[in-house]
Amino acid sequence: MVDLKGKVAITGVATAGCGEAPGMTEIEILGAAARAAVADAGLKMADIDGLCTANLNVAMWPLNVIEYLGIRPSFIEGTNIGGSAFVAHLVHAALAVEAGLCRHVLVCYGSNQRTGKFGRRERGIARNTLDPAPYELPYKPFNPPSSYALIAARHMHQYGTTRRHLAEVAVAARGWAQLNPEAFSRDALSIDQVLSARMISDPFTVFDCCLVTDGGGAFVVSRADRSKDAPHKPVYLLGHGVAASHRTVSCMPDLTVTPSVESGRRAFAMAGLAPKDIDVLQIYDAFTINTILALEDLGFCGKGEGGSFVEGGRIGPSGSLPVNTNGGGLSCVQPNMYGAFATIEAVRQLRGACGPRQVKGARTALVNGNGGNAAASQSTAILGVEETLS
Template sequence: MHHLRDKTAIVGVGATEQGKLPGSTPLTLAVEAFKRAIDDAGLKKEQIDGLMTMAGTTSPEGPLNYLRVGEALGIDPRFTGTFNMGGGTAGALLQQAALAVNAGMANYVACVFGDSAATGGYKFDKAAGWGDSWGIWGFMAAAGNSAITASRHMALYGTTSRQLGEIAVTCRHHASMNPNAIMRTPMTIEDHQASRWIVEPLHLLDCCLISDGGVCVIVTTPERAKDLKHPLVLIAGMGQAYTTRNMDNEDWWYVPHQKLAVNDAYAMAGVGPKDIDVAQLYDNFTSSVLLWFEHGGFCKVGESGSFVEGGRIRLGGELPINTAGGNLSESYMEGWLHIVEGVRQMRGECGVRQVKGAEVCLVTGRGRELNCANANILRKG
């Protein structure tokens, strides 16, 4: 058995309101999320001796975010730092926290994120690639990257825009059952098809939101967790993968390193795709989700388009995904809320959107021009 399997647990999760929150800052949102998480865990602030943070897009202090957040929280951590891997950060910080707790370098590690991207006017519209390297070709922003993925998948495998729409409609359907989601108005495939192009073949409704909000996740050992408020949620498996290559690798659009991250998480947890009861798959764009089905071994390469049809990925289906609405409809917290929903599903707290009998959850993340990827397997203790 892998020596890190089931050796750490998530004991507290907290999320602020989501959406446009005028008057809030990344710092006030981070503090509020932290308060909610320690409250959720039944811990006192003084017990938190580890702090891992991600700076918001509008956080002026950037990589010094951990100092600023620690100061605002009034804690002097033994173990701390700030990571920025875009949408790959939440999962990587969770893993960093697990390593620290397992190594005895901290007892309770809080992973914290706050952002005011919506009110701060952040558009995620910089040139893709390193620096301005792709901007000279008019290749701007994350949407450009993922549009290439979508168009290539369509060209090779016959995938359709309506199949991408199935993912968007599913996430919206799940968000409609989540009182905390920003986008709760039901959506049809026709609504998806009629929404304006952002970068062909991606419509507006293929793209994630831009949101204000804060999220916090607290990690400790299973032994300490047993004395706390909630059923045990174990981190059973972890995987990370990175690539420094983009356009010089003709398969970059398929981000093959993501499969390595998922496989490592499966191997550590001792599970496979058939064991996953619910999945929170990083959905900055609908096309991203298609690839996770293939990388996760839920279907063969090129078959994810048909895989999403017929309600298979909805609540009640074979593999329910993004049960809170995901980045597409719940809120864009760069994947942080995917972990929160995974924990809540394992605890059985999700009410009408609860996956019955769910015991194993896959959570994925990806970011930074698609160079970073990770996967975590959560298990009911």
């Protein structure tokens, strides 16, 4: 296994256009976040010689970004494995920097899916007609909710997980969002409101499903020895893992187990850490079941225990395990692919820059990305401050 622990650091982060950005194109939103992240790293766009980016709707998207930003990268990565891509890009960037292919890699994303001409539903219908899902398409699923609802229903049947357990996840996320002025949904939310809300795909109500927003996110990855002079204290990559096992829910080996079992194991092994060593988690919560599955598969509780684990606000602002401290995709921002935003929140927490939602003394953070209509790809990154390198 390649040991990347402490070899690279995230030196700049930024978001732009989160929530609603009327009149802006996807690439304009991306560009605003990218320029802000580069400035946050104390760099100029001319210093960027590596690029990682992806887009679900445009072929050869990295070329669009290169042209728009006016950069000339010597390393280009555009692999798209769904929403987990931008957490996966972190290791691509680290390998390129460590190999000397480039000095500073910009990882960036942007979407106008809420206010753009073609919304999420229209794009989803178009993708469903093209996706290689011959055993599912005849039933006309409303994906991704239908696939994740099937996963949730199986977990409930097999382990006794309840709709109230799912609601606990949504309420915890909203509690964090209420402490975050950048969050899109900040109204009070109760478990009863989640349970009585409009049903989207049984067992999910509207509050079990992530937001539909615009937004751009970007971060800069630099070699560790080049990060010492950055304006903010660097946040180091301690461990990383990527895994996938299927494409469609009908081919998922076990509806209650995601590939994060593998990606998490690899990340913890590289970092030399265990779940008990993690101070804050940022989990890709496309749906409430994602958070429960990740907590189980990453080892924070046993398989089948995720529902009872989140009871009583355990993962909320007053709980013992801070999860999705910006409000997550359920309440903060979700412009179709959330991985970059989870990474950015982890960095901000480790910088100590989160104001009322700051987790006191946070030194380590785990970011888990989820991709595909059915938890198909998972990427796990463990980040830490300088004191965690020794």
